[in-house]
Amino acid sequence: xxxxxxxxxxxxxxxxxxxxxxxxxxxxxxxxxxxxxxxxxxxxxxxxxxxxxxxxxxxxxxxxxxxxxxxxxxxxxxxxxxxxxxxxxxxxxxxxxxxxxxxxxxxxxxxxxxxxxxxxxxxxxxxxxxxxxxxxxxxxxxxxxxxxxxxxxxxxxxxxxxxxxxxxxxxxxxxxxxxxxxxxxxxxxxxxxxxxxxxxxxxxxxxxxxxxxxxxxxxxxxxxxxxxxxxxxxxxxxxxxxxxxxxxxxxxxxxxxxxxxxxxxxxxxxxxxxxxxxxxxxxxxxxxxxxxxxxxxxxxxxxxxxxxxxxxxxxxxxxxxxxxxxxxxx
Amino acid sequence: xxxxxxxxxxxxxxxxxxxxxxxxxxxxxxxxxxxxxxxxxxxxxxxxxxxxxxxxxxxxxxxxxxxxxxxxxxxxxxxxxxxxxxxxxxxxxxxxxxxxxxxxxxxxxxxxxxxxxxxxxxxxxxxxxxxxxxxxxxxxxxxxxxxxxxxxxxxxxxxxxxxxxxxxxxxxxxxxxxxxxxxxxxxxxxxxxxxxxxxxxxxxxxxxxxxxxxxxxxxxxxxxxxxxxxxxxxxxxxxxxxxxxxxxxxxxxxxxxxxxxxxxxxxxxxxxxxxxxxxxxxxxxxxxxxxxxxxxxxxxxxxxxxxxxxxxxxxxxxxxxxxxxxx
Numbered sequence: 001x002x003x004x005x006x007x008x009x010x011x012x013x014x015x016x017x018x019x020x021x022x023x024x025x026x027x028x029x030x031x032x033x034x035x036x037x038x039x040x041x042x043x044x045x046x047x048x049x050x051x052x053x054x055x056x057x058x059x060x061x062x063x064x065x066x067x068x069x070x071x072x073x074x075x076x077x078x079x080x081x082x083x084x085x086x087x088x089x090x091x092x093x094x095x096x097x098x099x100x101x102x103x104x105x106x107x108x109x110x111x112x113x114x115x116x117x118x119x120x121x122x123x124x125x126x127x128x129x130x131x132x133x134x135x136x137x138x139x140x141x142x143x144x145x146x147x148x149x150x151x152x153x154x155x156x157x158x159x160x161x162x163x164x165x166x167x168x169x170x171x172x173x174x175x176x177x178x179x180x181x182x183x184x185x186x187x188x189x190x191x192x193x194x195x196x197x198x199x200x201x202x203x204x205x206x207x208x209x210x211x212x213x214x215x216x217x218x219x220x221x222x223x224x225x226x227x228x229x230x231x232x233x234x235x236x237x238x239x240x241x242x243x244x245x246x247x248x249x250x251x252x253x254x255x256x257x258x259x260x261x262x263x264x265x266x267x268x269x270x271x272x273x274x275x276x277x278x279x280x281x282x283x284x285x286x287x288x289x290x291x292x293x294x295x296x297x298x299x300x301x302x303x304x305x306x307x308x309x310x311x312x313x314x315x316x317x318x319x320x321x322x323x324x325x326x327x328x329x330x
Numbered sequence: 331x332x333x334x335x336x337x338x339x340x341x342x343x344x345x346x347x348x349x350x351x352x353x354x355x356x357x358x359x360x361x362x363x364x365x366x367x368x369x370x371x372x373x374x375x376x377x378x379x380x381x382x383x384x385x386x387x388x389x390x391x392x393x394x395x396x397x398x399x400x401x402x403x404x405x406x407x408x409x410x411x412x413x414x415x416x417x418x419x420x421x422x423x424x425x426x427x428x429x430x431x432x433x434x435x436x437x438x439x440x441x442x443x444x445x446x447x448x449x450x451x452x453x454x455x456x457x458x459x460x461x462x463x464x465x466x467x468x469x470x471x472x473x474x475x476x477x478x479x480x481x482x483x484x485x486x487x488x489x490x491x492x493x494x495x496x497x498x499x500x501x502x503x504x505x506x507x508x509x510x511x512x513x514x515x516x517x518x519x520x521x522x523x524x525x526x527x528x529x530x531x532x533x534x535x536x537x538x539x540x541x542x543x544x545x546x547x548x549x550x551x552x553x554x555x556x557x558x559x560x561x562x563x564x565x566x567x568x569x570x571x572x573x574x575x576x577x578x579x580x581x582x583x584x585x586x587x588x589x590x591x592x593x594x595x596x597x598x599x600x601x602x603x604x605x606x607x608x609x610x611x612x613x614x615x616x617x618x619x620x621x622x623x624x625x626x627x628x629x630x631x632x633x634x635x636x637x638x639x640x641x642x643x644x645x646x647x648x649x650x651x652x653x654x655x656x657x
Contacts, residue, residue: 092436102435124399154392
């Protein structure tokens with residue numbers, strides 16, 4: 001990564017952290033309902049991979065922990081926050097919610113709430129790309145626990161059989177909801193599992209964005225060049241519970257402390273400070289500005305936006321006025 | 331107008347739509363090189379090649395999800411699930427994604443995918459190959475469900491389903507692929523909503539769909555020739571949405587309703603049509619509506635018991651006679 005890019009992406013990751021932490025507060029204030037899964041601690045994964053990709057050109061999809069992937073793909077943070085606040089100005093008009101952020105225009109193909117559900121969908125988007133002959137790829141971010149679903153195996157198999165341009169990024173945060181990976185998964189190193197499908201893979205530190213970026217470059221080059229799928233495992237950690245309803249009682253303070261010391265923002269910040277690219281004061285200044293922007297701009301927008309109108313209740317169940325429902329345009 | 335078989339009608343619809351639009355593809359188990367279990371894609375592999383006529387692994391959840399994902403970016407997949415019993419494995423993808431993606435994305439994405447699959451009891455296929463699952467599909471918002479009872483409908487419904495921007499489940503039948511019927515020579519599109527009057531009558535309405543339309547038609551002939559009862563037969567080829575207006579119109583004319591279904595009675599087409607009659611035209615009724623359904627059992631292997639488990643034409647005749655107080 002170029003120094004200017006590192007600086008920019010550090011600021012973006014700081015924004016992501018503050019965005020998610022503000023969501024936490026809004027949830028406690030009951031401004032956000034339903035389930036809320038926060039990304040704090042895992043930022044280098046989405047930012048590292050998508051820095052190496054072409055957001056807006058490449059297709060991106062993920063699980064229910066989706067706010068930040070959407071924002072990095074180009075969905076407006078205001079539209080994401082308004083969606084969380086269930087407002088009509090939300091990216092999905094208040095019909096989706098935290099787990100279902102979409103940005104079709106930005107080719108952010110959605111957040112999905114069934115663990116592992118996106119595996120075949122991403123392969124399908126890749127099939128579509130291949131049929132149409134474009135140079136896009138599909139990038140699918142999912143957690144380690146998704147790999148224990150049947151569609152993980154089914155999708156990897158098909159992706160390899162048909163050499164589909166799909167990159168599966170495994171954000172391995174060591175826990176499937178509240179169960180540690182060793183207790184649920186026979187092979188703990190997830191990258192090894194895809195060897196069964198003859199798919200190239202790598203496992204790297206997901207807390208150091210430069211490491212992620214370099215590994216993602218290799219992965220993306222492979223996929224974009226038409227050589228078929230790739231599986232990239234990023235070792236990471238989420239600071240919050242699986243969702244807001246999670247007591248987080250299954251992890252030790254020692255483990256949390258260990259991962260806090262490997263905070264992805266701090267790693268990059270300290271490196272850039274050490275290299276003289278930024279100063280600590282500059283970073284603090286960004287933080288102040290970001291907090292103010294989130295409060296004065298984004299939260300305000302979400303707060304002040306209107307509730308969805310009642311006509312939205314059944315507007316998007318089926319296509320509107322599809323002529324083929326009547327047997328064609330008559 | 332030419333008389334062709336049900337499978338030929340399906341094959342023709344596939345072929346025409348694939349010729350018209352290079353983004354129409356078909357996929358499923360053994361549909362390509364092997365030509366399709368029911369021949370609905372026979373010869374298409376040679377014509378369109380492996381990128382568009384895709385022999386899938388036996389991974390129903392996986393390939394159905396793959397088709398749905400492809401439909402997000404403009405592909406029009408026609409997915410054949412070899413037996414509706416296997417469709418259970420694809421339910422997560424169909425129900426949680428295809429049926430909901432337009433809604434939960436606030437109208438940004440859509441899943442214009444067609445899933446075709448035969449259900450029904452055939453010849454001693456046993457409990458796990460004899461399911462009738464239309465009731466499951468029709469209970470989910472965001473999904474269209476149609477079920478052709480003859481070659482013309484099989485052709486016309488598939489043609490419209492491919493072009494429709496909604497996900498459409500086409501419920502076919504194991505026993506009907508070799509059925510013959512007239513199909514227009516020119517292109518023909520069936521509406522995906524509505525019902526058809528398969529036989530006009532004035533004394534009682536027999537509601538059927540898919541194979542049970544034929545039981546109703548046979549019963550109507552017996553009722554007319556032996557009992558002087560002139561039954562109307564309504565073909566509910568669209569199961570979701572059901573044709574409220576068509577149901578109301580016929581019952582308002584005949585004042586009697588018998589609903590015939592190959593599936594178990596609970597939470598099915600029969601109960602749903604009865605509910606619509608209650609809601610739309612209760613005071614038109616001269617007698618309580620009646621269901622003729624399968625027994626509430628998994629389908630047995632033994633041939634005699636298998637026949638006992640599902641309705642027959644005689645069951646339909648008996649139900650009508652009983653309703654008229656003639657038995």
